Amino acid sequence: MNIKFSPVPVEDRERGRNGNCYNPGSPLTEGMKKQFMEEIKPICIEMERKYGVPAAFLGGQAVNESGFGLTRTGYFANNFCGLKFVGAWGRKPPQIMNGQDFGVETYQLIGQPDEAWDGSVRIIENLGEDRLIFDESSRYDNRYFKFKSKPEFFDFLCRITYLNGSEGRLYPKDLRYIFDEYRQNIQRGMSIRESCSLVACQLGKSGYCHTEEGNGTPPQRRCNYYSRVITEAMDEWNTYEWTKIALTQN
Template identity: 35%
Template sequence: MADKTKVGILLTMFLLFTLINSNPQITNANSINPVPIEDPQIGKNSNAYLPVFYPSTQMKKDFVNEISQYAIEANKKWGIPASAIIGMAMIESGYGTTRIAINANNIFGIKVWGYSPSNAWQLQGQPDEDYEAIPVIANYGADRKIYDESKRRDNWYRAFDSYKGAVDYLAGGLLLNQRYRFAKTNYDERLKSGWSFKNASKYYLYDIANAGYNHLGGEYYKNKVGLIMDQWDLYQFDDERKFIDIGGHWAKNEILFLAEKGWINGYPNRTYKPNGTLTRAEAAEIIRNFLALTSTNESISFKDVRNESWASEPISLVAQHNIMNGTGEGYFSPDAILTRAQMAQTFYNAGFYSESATNELNSFADVGEDYWAYIAIETMKQEGIMTGYPDNQFGPNDPITRGQMAAVIYRIHSKGLDR
């Protein structure tokens, strides 16, 4: 009996070791939820669906950040609400910590019915939920039974190469089939009729659950997933015009206004980086968009701007209109960081003022009358477009941030100086 116990313990330790090391995240596990085949003494069949370990707050954030990228792409391709996709992944996979997510990258619990189906992974140790009774190999008490897994059809889960593969299959395949397609139609119609992304996304979950996605029904699934969607404000990922990193930023409203107008763009991961610096090439593109510049048919090129560069056209246009010129000797320096003085001069060149300043103002201690951008800086201050620092400094060589650029353009537009 002692030998059998030792064998059982060793087998349990081996299985847990294998499971833990199949994913490096699990080395930080705070708790393990064994099933009977792993530990016949404390394991429970119902634990098969639970997270293998409890993720830290940072691990949860990392999971959401990764899935949100795939969900946004899926939303653009197939129209399934990104917030619903992310929320479903968080709930169904325990932030990627369930056995199914760890071993099969299946973060939605998508099943494949049958005996040893291809491209599937078997979740062993779960309760008997098949249509026919599954033979019991060992019975250690209620919720602690070991079944003959070869006789079971309901514990096979589709295996994916990656989380992205799982998201694409869900949004581009499963949820567009005949059973669930109506939910997307309802979602689109609700948005058109004025529903918020929040309510439209929650009722999308309601529709698919009632159609069979979750056996507990639409109200349950809407509330279950909806709660975590609320907690994480996942609706921010539904509106492609909304950046995900400007919440609480002082220039949030200005940034959103310019984005709505199509004057500024963010990055592929839906960030705007409001505190990030702005290159001269990026500034040229924003000015081109803001003023809807068209060609004057004047041929202008720079040694450091390739024709195939994304910035070639906007740089040429701002140079043709004498708004942004080169940095000397035929160079534009597209990757150089735009300074506050350069931005003031750019807006001055564009004529964003009602009256040019004189040489007699001397508003800033660090900008003398002989400074190359003196008139431009004084004019921008005079118009209320740009201001200095509390210590009477302008910081002409300080880099301009992307948020500051948005705020300045918003002021110009609000004052009607762009007309």
């Protein structure tokens, strides 16, 4: 099937918008949604069995952040949560341009709005609001990890990003306490839904996610936003059953 993406300005000067770079491609049928969920279900269950990161949460997160795998980063890079290469392993711009020097493959999200916030992103042409054409050759803020497969992505997300694996940290904060608390909550008898919603809340509060309000969103509003959108996805697809399977197998 030929997947089409809403254009960014460099692709279409009239219809292109920078914000389109985040939109899932189309068509996205109900059958495609179900297929995506069926493909990631055993992977997410294995991640909970192996690392203790809740399968239910991972499923909801992938739906919310990748549009069932059809965002550009999901489709072209098997990157279902927008994991950026910038800042990985503690390196800071402008040292990072791409992953080649570090043995990592990256994907550049062309046309992405400026997320460097340091004046380094050069505008070639301003066509109007949300219609900027950038000099992409010198950008570091729109480089994302590229993975060979779904299992490779989820393993990296859990082992490196969330649990600070031995290869170093992708995210500059130690997030292990969130998943330690999740396992303790399950052992105390907290429901899977509530405990997974709390994981989303804590990740949001930590600054992990973007919100509709932008980069300066207060921590509690980040918590409320991320908990709401992830829980909605978990509810819709009943990914709680995935965690039940994982906990039964442990």
